[in-house]
Amino acid sequence: MKIKRFVAPDMRTALRMVRAEHGADAVILSNRRTEEGVEIVAASNYDEDAVQRALLEAQRATEPAPRPNPFLAPAGAQVQPPAAPAPRPDFAAAMAAALATPTAQAVSAGVAPAEAAAPAPVQASPAPVAVAEPAVAPAPPGAAAPALAPVPTPPAPASDEQLEAMREELAQMRAMIEREMHRLTDERLRGSPVRLQAMELMEDYGFDAGITRDVALQIPPDTPLHRGRGLMLGLVSQKLPICPVDPMDQGGVIALVGPTGAGKTTTIAKLAARFVAEHGPRDIALVTTDTARIGGREQLHGYGRQLGIAVHEADSDAALIQLLQRLQDYRVVLVDTAGLGQRDRALASQLNWLRAARQVSTLLVLPANSHYADLDEVVRRFSAARPQGVVLTKVDETGRLGSALSVVVDHQLPLTWITDGQRVPEDLHRANAASLVLRLEDLRRAADKPNVPEHDHAVA
Structure with missing residues (x-):
């Protein structure tokens, strides 16, 4: 199995690099966006069983020891307080610690197993080891409480320029969706001969597309063609607001x-x-x-x-x-x-x-x-x-x-x-x-x- 990291300005270029390196059978393990661009971790000759075994061994190595039950302890025995659990290593450290084999070293180095078997002039660096933080003993009564770790500050809110850009982008998306919906509605209306006749007449008379679409939707699609113009004029007259009093x-x-x-x-x-x-x-x-x-x-x-x-x-x-x-x-x-x-x-x-x-x-x-x-x-x-x-x-x-x-x-x-x-x-x-x-x-x-x-x- 060969694992390699690829970084490109965009996703399309990164996928092209993966295909050129690993071929069409490459397996993408992860992808994320970084300051450099798009990062993809891909593998060839992917062995899922080896990865599952490595993860299982890493999970067993990081599991805390079972806590003793004070109710089941012998009489007079002193029960030791449980030590603070060690922090769980991340995925990369667990993989490096579990796959401590020549094949794993070749994988972490990004080369094929056959290349790893040959003697290398330069010794490979040891796998990273997760260092557990020392357990903090409870403070005795009356002692000063230890200083708390600083709380991370929340991210700063977006600036007015960013908010305005987001609003403008949302408005453009909404306008695009409305245009597409109107286009689909017009295509559906033009499928009926009587509605198509009404829409063409209203366009010739200079009506706006919005009122044209509303009137055409109110015309039943099975209306006889010779009655379409009269029905269209009646619907338009109903929409016109007229002042009732002079x-x-x-x-x-x-x-x-x-x-x-x-x-x-x-x-x-x-x-x-x-x-x-x-x-x-x-x-x-x-x-x-x-x-x-x-x-x-x-x-x-x-x-x-x-x-x-x-x-x-x-x-x-x-x-x-x-x-x-x-x-x-x-x-x-x-x-x-x-x-x-x-x-x-x-x-x-x-x-x-x-x-x-x-x-x-x-x-x-x-x-x-x-x-x-x-x-x-x-x-x-x-x-x-x-x-x-x-x-x-x-x-x-x-x-x-x-x-x-x-x-x-x-x-x-x-x-x-x-x-x-x-x-x-x-x-x-x-x-x-x-x-x-x-x-x-x-x-x-x-x-x-x-x-x-x-x-x-x-x-x-």
Whole structure:
């Protein structure tokens, strides 16, 4: 039997070294990771009986002597206290002490038995012998107690960098497992023709993969193919959160927030025009905080003059609070905030204005012609304003309405109004789940329709 130790940077290299040295019949006795890398102890021509005999002899050599029974001792005999047991040697020492033969010496040296039989010019070192610690006699009464051995200190806790690395690794593993589970779920869903049709349609409409997967799972796999689209649209409409009450009917202060170019000012003009047509201009007031942008206040003042509504300005949180106190007798006060990007540093200051002015209902304006990831970021950045609902604008400018609807479903923000044009107030509609899902196909076809230029007309 030949035993040898191998050290390599990684496990694969260590196993390659074992195979090259001992062949395919090598037996791995132990493996562990050290500062040098991976350590493997392997053997060839492995003799299990010899190893078992060596271990048995080492165990017998280290067993303590039987303790005498004081009750069975002869009368008058003095019973000696048992000596302290010697420490048990480790596995390597026991093997070296038991295998004190030429073959064992060859094994411990890492050479074959045939090589060990030949006379060697250098004498092999003696086998290591375990040295027992001297027994400690019990201290007499009144003597000072011996000093206790120092208690080993526990290992220091991992540093913040190590903990952060572990958290990041766990997050990556979780994301990988989720992706794999989603992939397996998609493969299973695509095995059903009706589910495959629903998933392809929802992908064409722009829906996110999460809501697409949830809807497809609710469709029975044996549903007839001609009923799949209608069932899919019905399930999507059930997921859409719709505000049951019109915020304009409730009254109060309503502030519209959202990113740049979302259509907040035009939407306020449509809401004001709708209110004036039903209740008159005396019970509504307009407020703008967009005093820094060129042309911002002028646009709202122009709408106010056309509708006969007073327009007020506030350039700070204190000015906004005082202004709202003066306008508390109005039934409805619409506040137009400055259009800021979701990563603008001034966004936090603007949201603090609205939190300082209490009893303000906030509505988030989302443009439907934006990508899912961008809309999701907008919702997260404006979450500090605690919006009570969503106004979905520019519905006529997108062919993939499912992207905006997916964000609304994921964050469970109730839809209040829908705008699909520039006309005031004709292009403002109360949100309705059934009408939204029915427009999905029309919007997709309109976006995919080729652009046919108008024919040139001859001038007479």
